[in-house]
Amino acid sequence: MEGNEAQAWGNDGASRAPSPVDAAGDGITVLVVDDERSNVESLQKIFVREGMRVLVAYDAKQALEQVRSHRVTVMLTDLMMPGTTGLELLRAVKQVSPEIEVVLMTAYGSVEAAVSAMREGAYDFVEKPLKRLTIVKSVRKAAEKQKLVLENRSLKNEIKRLTTREIVGSSPTLRRVIDVATQAAPSMATVLVLGESGTGKELLARYIHDRSARAKRPFVAVNCAAIPETILESELFGHERGAFTGATGKKEGRFAKAAGGTLFLDEIGELSPQVQVKLLRVLQEGEFEPLGGDTEKADVRIVAATNRDLLAEVSAGRFREDLYYRLNVIAITAPPLRARREDIALLVDHFLGLYAAKNGKARLLVSRGALDKLLDYHWPGNVRELENVVERAVVLSRSDTLTEQDLPDAIAHAAPPTPTALTFPIGTPLEEIELRVIKETLRHTKGDKSVAAQLLGISTRTIYRKFDGVPEGPESHG
Incomplete structure (x- = not known):
């Protein structure tokens, strides 16, 4: 910026009093970087009038020091500076603090370079001679973008926290299961998770996936019992257009969607003989054929689960013996809740926190009587049933304590186990x-x-x- 402030700021640079909203500054901290001290001073005055906190730097080194020691909302930097350029500074700042939005100041001749910089993460560029309204508007919009990005990230993290399931418990029975799952996770071995309904078989499958080399790739879950037999083959392997009546376009199957990751086949005992044959081929040859299509490679790690006795199914002729042994490389049995009663209190505490947060309610305490009833109950529905009971209590309780009156009659009036x-x-x-x-x-x-x-x-x-x-x-x- 050359000459006096009026020249530098064009025709709209007249001083004005900040509005009450402007004066608040919305918590914006702007870092002004320029080797021309007069430019920095002019910009500093303008942003202070707008109610913003202003930091200044006269070269890239000082700018990085400010970024490391302060929470900067927007960095406004000259593009052409001696030594380290604004573009190089942009790259360095994004390495240190990716959430900072960067606005570049550029002369007419370097607009092409500024556009190129935006491809590297700059929010905007403003041309010289600068106009007060233009530069303030650009900085405010950059700050709004950062706020939206941070709010979106926070919301995603909160949703992930509320929806991510974790294995809760410290009983010896559960620890032994977790030890086996931890050892199996880094391998490519197929895992068969056995256990009653509600014991957390999918949770174990996700635990294995998250600790495998495939953790950054998709985890795709398929409930084989929930998909009609007539379309399960298409759901798993996909189909080409015209493969059957109603196939109006190409459809990607779950094996393709799980490429590079883990495919969890829940209720695998429900597979039809035809699908069992195709799954066996995947396990033997590492490839599959979409309906009406050509052979494709199956880059997936399979974890299967069932609450059935598969050996009994094999004996009855309902499940292929060769498929059973292909699946049963590493077998893990998710223990029923009655076999790990030591974990009930921990699970209750976990679900109380989870559903209090989900429903926007204060966290409940648990009376001794209610906890005793929960410990004494036989839990035929296992952890899933306990979770439902706690969620119900959180929603319906009218006090700050979960009591026996908040429990379903089947639990509140259950006789102690023999x-x-x-x-x-x-x-x-x-x-x-x-x-x-x-x-x-x-x-x-x-x-x-x-x-x-x-x-x-x-x-x-x-x-x-x-x-x-x-x-x-x-x-x-x-």
């Missing part, structure tokens, strides 16, 4: 077995350590030592 025998896999550490036996006995005695000790033939001191950190000492069985 004690059953405990089973342990061969190789379970003795210490873990001992703790489980004591815990189950205490649950049966409603926490009465004296009665539990009598049932187990040990001293109450042993129970206290195991759970309350009481130092070991002489024991008595009297």
